[in-house]
Amino acid sequence: MSLTPETFQTELFARLGRDYRLRWSQTNRSWCIEQQIGRAVWELPSDGNTHPDTLLRAQEGFILVCEVQARPFVVCEDCGGQIKVPELTIGETWCQACWQAGLRPIRKTLGYIPLSELLLRRLEQTSIKRHGTWQREMETRNRLLQESLDRDDSNEMDAIVGDYFNRCLDIPQVGYGGIITRKNTLS
Ligand SMILES: [Zn+2]
Numbered sequence: 001m002s003l004t005p006e007t008f009q010t011e012l013f014a015r016l017g018r019d020y021r022l023r024w025s026q027t028n029r030s031w032c033i034e035q036q037i038g039r040a041v042w043e044l045p046s047d048g049n050t051h052p053d054t055l056l057r058a059q060e061g062f063i064l065v066c067e068v069q070a071r072p073f074v075v076c077e078d079c080g081g082q083i084k085v086p087e088l089t090i091g092e093t094w095c096q097a098c099w100q101a102g103l104r105p106i107r108k109t110l111g112y113i114p115l116s117e118l119l120l121r122r123l124e125q126t127s128i129k130r131h132g133t134w135q136r137e138m139e140t141r142n143r144l145l146q147e148s149l150d151r152d153d154s155n156e157m158d159a160i161v162g163d164y165f166n167r168c169l170d171i172p173q174v175g176y177g178g179i180i181t182r183k184n185t186l187s
Contacts, residue, residue, distance in 0.1 A: 008115040034062040
């Protein structure tokens with residue numbers, strides 16, 4: 001289900017932080033999801049890119065997180081007709097009208113992902129900021145767990161035996177994503 005740009009922006013703020021924004025690119029006729037990483041800078045990008053969106057982002061201290069098309073089609077540069085874009089995925093597409101007219105239309109690799117819950121979730125998963133937050137949460141959890149485990153280690157013999165079994169059976173003490181599962185115990 002598609003969200004309105006306003007709703008999408010509200011969700012971006014709430015879930016990824018107020019440094020995120022949704023901006024309409026008049027040049028590309030697409031939605032840009034951008035993150036502010038610093039103050040305004042006035043230097044031209046070193047790669048010589050003078051695209052209006054690139055300049056605007058540089059001026060305002062933003063980086064492009066991702067860009068999504070506003071509609072599930074693009075306009076053919078040759079005939080002005082509509083070229084259907086694969087939805088919720090990325091794939092090859094070309095102008096059917098040009099093809100039927102016997103021309104050899106250019107194949108484009110495009111994908112259409114509407115402003116939606118799906119896109120928000122995707123952004124949450126891939127966001128650098130979210131990742132950093134997640135890492136801090138993980139470290140706090142590990143520290144608290146370690147402290148409680150250390151208290152439980154008053155029975156030293158149990159710990160030694162447990163450690164021995166872990167090494168024998170190659171049971172990892174650090175689980176998926178670096179979260180300590182259990183220490184010196186068989187799980
Ligand atoms: Zn065409």
